[in-house]
Amino acid sequence: MVTKAVRLYGEMDVRLEEFQLPEMKEDEILAEVVTDSLCMSSYKAVTQAQRHKKVPEDIEENPVILGHEFCGRILQVGEKWKDQYQPGDKFVIQPNIGDKRGYAPGYSFRWMGGDATKIIFSNQVMENGSLLKYQGDTFFEGSLVEPLSCVVGAFNAQYHMKEMYSHEHVMGIREGGAMALLGATGPMGFLAIDFAIHGPKKPSVLVVTGRTQSKIDMAEKLYPVKEAAQNGVKLVYVNTRNMEDTAQTLCQYTEDQAGFDDVMIFAPDREMVSYGADMLKYDGCLNFFSGPADTAFSADVNFYDIHYNSTHFVGTSGGNTADMKQSIELIENKTVNAAKIVTHVLGLDQAAETTKHLPEIGGGKKIVYTHHKYPVIEVDKIGEISENNFIKGLKTILAKHGYLWSGEAERYFMNNAPDI
Template sequence: MDKHTEMQAVVCHGPKDYRLQRISKPQARPNELVIRIAACGICASDCKCHSGAAMFWGGDNPWVKAPVVPGHEFFGYVVEVGEGAEEHFEVAVGDKVIAEQIVPCAKCRFCKSGKYWMCEVHNIFGFQREVAEGGMAQYMRIPKTAIVHKIPESVSLEDSALVEPMACSIHTVNRGEIQLDDVVVIAGAGTLGLCMVQVAALKTPKKLVVIDMVDERLELAKQFGADVVINPSRDNAREIINGLTDHYGCDVYIETTGVPAGVTQGLDLIRKLGRFVEFSVFGAETSVDWSIIGDRKELDVRGAHLGPYCYPIAIDLFERGLVTSKGIVTHDFPLDNFAEAFELANSTKSIKVLLKPVV
């Protein structure tokens, strides 16, 4: 290879086996794009995949198909268009774009009925290389069934890099069907939780409560619109929620901690007939008393997966200044320092860590 046909990329070979390599630069086939990556965020699921969580590597047919370039929180600039791609995606060379994290098959019952985010094949950028590699590289190929959106140049680099998490947050908050008189609890004030706080605040619930173990994140949550913040290491969450709800419990509980305690806590804090929204990707199994869900509280338990139909909304909210990445994007590194970036991303010393490939 020479410098014109190769590129730098992080390549996942297995749990805790990620390497910086020179690999072939992608080429656009008909109805495909190649983009130059401007930034790629490190997601909590990337950290759990890196550490070897069972949901990624377990069983006879593991979800991750290594070797693969990781990364699904990316955006970039179109540098190459395959035959028909400009019309197919309604973009041109030089456009600033993002592709949704899932590459739908366009053939299964879910894709055909418009529920593409639950695609049966379920190829996600950065985990299976059969369709396309991820964004932790200098360049990336966007296949023809990807869903591409343009980002205005007025949206900053950091905001653009946060479009994927914000889209997921919008979908999750929408699943909670927040009403004006609701007391809403968001558990977890990492990247997704802090994005959800901003979106939930736009819904103007009666009270917006955020729970986290890190005071700096709780302070940021207050800046984003939280009315009450709770640190379970010193605060009695049940007592505080009882005081806000005449001892009934919260109306909506959104779980985005990624740890089992976030689930059991929610089942305790939520009122009868409440709406429990589960977003997290867990690194370990969670056990709960299911009689709480049925016999004791008759809860409406809803999952939230990806950000379907929410990317244009996220981009619009960033463009209008109604949501922000300020305070959430805390660090950025070149690809050369990816190991340090992953270590930091997997700690409470950061919130969102970006990789910024240098071309």
Template structure:
């Protein structure tokens, strides 16, 4: 099988190339990738090269395919797995394998398995660990985004609370409680809002803070407060950019009690400290954002740790059950991971988009691997549509969908763009 893929050779060395895949073995599966969303973790691997803990030392001689937030179709199934998987099935994949103590992971470590490719081979350990996940929903983009959504879901499950006099930890956010999502108008924050509104342990209040007015306005359009009210929740967006006393203002919104659950979505010292100061009794602060500084630290009030039972948890990634929850909720249209997506591109744009990820506008970049297309912001479709009727049609479709990517837009793209 001939494939085209973006491969990592070393630091800042990504190349789109065509090459032949070997015949699959009886314990492997051949798949066609349709979509792959770009993760900051892939950027870290690309700039570190073989210094990254998951990238093999011989990448210069045996390059690896990047990308791990993938979805597509099963093409050919090895004999070992024919009772479980069939050609034509849609799939998503959990990349965090943790196979026999190895750090190897699709998108970082494999010559023939990564999301930025047209065709790839799933190694047997993916199936053995239950990480090749069937998907029955509309479109492919939602299945790609199940991986980042699983990280969000995992954080909600990892938060915990206690009862005075008991050592039992009750897992999850407080049902009917007060939830704050700080620096929460970015892509992952939007996913966190969506999950909070539709999960099985809904809070009674959600306060979302950010310093970017444009991002906050977009969030308010996607998640109208009146719709949240119909679901029994008060949803409040707050721009803290020029606010003198952010913790004081946020605590006042709770009636002075503080928040039961606080999620911090940016590795910024003042934001972490704000989160600590707005915790109520038995409040849990979840530090979601992953810093690149190994010495990153912030001031925490340990008086409150001792007397107010406040506590801190950090999560990185979700497990397979979290990802399955994301897929099932998406299939039932309970959540829409498209809230995270701001840019669409083809495989030819994947390498540059990955290497320039930190300097690009916030939002998920979604790559369709079987087309050629310059990475384009959804809000630029209308302008490009003045000279390109295909962009005009995408603008029309997304405009009627609150400016969000959707199955109709994906279908039109796959049917009309250059292959």
């Protein structure tokens, strides 16, 4: 079986290649990928290569397929798994497949990753319950299940005392409490705003910060204060760029200026971690969400508060399988509108270069349609592209949906964009 895939050979050495997959074994599954969502974690893998903990040392001889946020269809099922999976089933993948080495699809394997037309799932994926059925009506939202699960996992990992001085913890954010999302003006922060407003546990006060006004304005446009209020959440957007005492200023938005029950950090910034910790009230929980590239990253934290005010800290890296399943339901039921974070779409022919330049491109999630070749399209700026018949049709659809990517836009793209 021939496939086309983007493979990593070394630091910044990423190549789109056509090659032969091995014959599928009886305990494996052959699948086609339809969409992959590009992730900054893939950029880290590209820039670090063998220095990355999930990337094998022998990639120069045995390159790995990039991409871990992908969705597609099952083509063929090995004998071992015929009772659980069927050809034609749509799937999403939980990258944390239980490998003791920390290996994961999209970082570590020769035949398994999202930036490809066809792949082979190894037995370990199914054994770990990491190949999940998906019944959403779009593929691109399936590719956003994994990033949403990271946010869901972070919310689920928060914890608080059942009662004062209790050693029994209640998991999750404090319902009806005060919550701050610091540096939350990127795609993951946007998902966190959406989930805080629409999820099963809601804060009564939600403060969202950023340092770039245009990004804050975009967040407020996508997640209006009025919509949050309709869901019982007082939502406040704050630009912290020129604040002198950020912790004290932000705490003024909480009841009696007592501080926050839940604080999440969406940027690997030492100062932000320090003032985020200072914002916690008694039994407050801080989640360091953003993964730093610096292995020696540290920040000053007040241990007086840890001792006397029972403040505590968690760090989450990705979601587990239960978080993935919850995220699938959120997307299938349209509780969370993941389409709001899609800012670019592209063909597989552009995936390598786009991954290498993700920090420069900015914006939200970039959706790769793996069976097509097409230049990168910035969704809300499609009017700036010289019009041809393809763009005219796509522009009409986007205008209908408020210049958000949609199932209609996806179907049009897949039916009309050139095959790779």
